[in-house]
Amino acid sequence: MGLLQAISGLNAANTAMDIISDNISNASTIGFKSKSIVFADLTSRKNQTNKTEGMGVNILKKKSNIDTGEIFFTNRNLDLNINKNGFFRLLAENDSIYYTRNGHFHIDKKNHIVNSAGMSLTGHSIDNYYLKFGNNYSNLIPIDLSNYTKINSKPTTILKLFFRLNPHDNIKIKKEFNTQISTTYNHKLKTRIIDSFGKKRFINFYFVKTANKIWDIHPFEKNKNKKIIPFKIEFDDNGNIISDKTFKMDINSNENGKEEKILINLETILQNKSTDKKNYFSHNGYKKGTIQNYVIENNGIIYGIYSNQKKIPLSKIVLSNFTNAENLKSEGNGIFSKNEMSGIETTGTPNSLGFGKVICGGLEKSNVDLNKEFINMIIAQRNYQSNAQVIKVEEKMFNILMNLL
Incomplete structure (x- = not known):
């Protein structure tokens, strides 16, 4: 039968x-x-x-x-998907751990990155940027961005000048240099820095050719209409600097007259008749700023974009994977939990061995x-x-x- x-x-x-x-x-x-x-x-x-x-x-x-399902792009910075292997690791309010491929996140009132169910995305603070993760996931914590809503100003300590000097420029008489008379110098580069009080300061650099392959550079602080001690640079036949490539420049603080030292980096100044006429500067200082947006790179590092145009690393996402991920227990709402059949859990950084990269601005379809x-x-x-x-x-x-x- x-x-x-x-x-x-x-x-x-x-x-x-x-x-x-x-x-x-x-x-x-x-x-x-x-x-x-x-x-x-x-x-x-x-x-x-x-x-x-x-x-x-x-x-x-x-x-x-x-x-992996197909990706559709939303252009929303907190919509994430994982290319190939890995799961986002979530921490519920009862301290239970869950896993998901649904990367639709938002910032809650605590400034944690959470999913629609209020579970917190976990990772590491940026202080542990160089931590070797391995199989250790006991110290993973909710990603907390509450301390990064504002950043204080940082005074400029290094100022880099990018300039191309023409070797065929006329030689100027040294004693005749005057910031008000353009015929007494060959070139001028306008720069700005941030002092220790977070205020913007403007410094002009005047390039004066005093001999063949020799130039004087005269800093001049526009805010106080004050000349700063000049320095000299010398080039070889190929237009590369053979004299000192760094100088320390002293400026007076706006508040108490205290001297602030700034390292002037000249490595990128060349003397050649280049067709590249772009001259500019860069420095490592910035003013106070408030958070405007977040950007997450392929390696899981979360950057804050601030009102002062600074992009600063804040935290890092860590992914989980399993030897038998197909046996994870489905908890609904795209959430999984581990069990004996799912195998050993390993953690690691996105876009590293065994883990896919995180793509910002898109979600994974079914x-x-x-x-x-x-x-x-x-x-x-x-x-x-x-x-x-x-x-x-x-x-x-x-x-x-x-x-x-």
């Missing part, structure tokens, strides 16, 4: 249809991972003949398809293949019909047997 076998087949086909229906209904769910079912046959052993007979089908396990699901649905339907037909035949055979009695 195949009645029990047919019933097990009905149950298996019904379970398969449930999973297929769930996959189809989540075809547009962000970060959803399609599921499948693994069947195994049931057997029995007769004592007299020592032969095995089939006893139907059993559901061995349900597993998730962890293949990886449900509708064509495949419709085919599986037809197969499950046929299996159900076939097992139902077996039951009908069994019923007819049973009736025939009963009529013989």
Whole structure:
């Protein structure tokens, strides 16, 4: 009699249809991972003949398809997706750990990065930037941006000059130099710095050619209409500096007259007749700023973009992965939890060995293949019909047997 076998087949086909229906209904769910079912046959052993007979089908396990879904871009900086391996690691309010591929995050009232369920994205503070993660994830904490809403000013300590001097310029008479008379100098570069009080200061650099391959550079502070001690540079035949390439410049503080030292870097000044006429400067100081936006790089580093145009690293996302990630337990809402079957958890930085890179400004679509699901649905339907037909035949055979009695 195949009645029990047919019933097990009905149950298996019904379970398969449930999973297929769930996959189809989540075809547009962000970060959803399609599921499948693994069947195994049931057997029995007769004592007299020592032969095995089939006893139907059993559901061995349900597993998730962890293949990466397609990406659609939202241009929102806190919409993240992982290219290839890895899961975002989340901390719930009850301190439970969960995992997801749904990277739709926002900033909550505590300035934590959280998902729609309020679970905090975890990682490391930027102070542990060079930490070797390995398999140690016990010290991962919620990413807290509350201390980075504002940044204090930083005074300029290094000022770099980028300039191209023409070797064919006329030589000027040294004693005639005057900032008010343009014929007494060859070139001028306007720069600005930040002093220790966070105030902007303007310094002009005047380039005066005093001999072949020799130039004087005269700093002049525009704020106070004050000349600063000049310095000399000398070039070789190839237009490279052969004299000192750095000088210390003293400026008076605006508040108390205290001297502030700034290192002038001249490495990028050349004497050649280059067609590149772009002359500019850079310095390491900045004014106070308030947070305007966040940018997350491929390696998981979170940068703050401030009103003073500074881009400063704040924190770092750490990803998790598992030896058998397809066996993670689905908790709904695109959230997974680990179990004994999911294997060992490892953590690491995005875009490193074993982990995909984080892409900012896009989300991962569901990886449900509708064509495949419709085919599986037809197969499950046929299996159900076939097992139902077996039951009908069994019923007819049973009736025939009963009529013989």
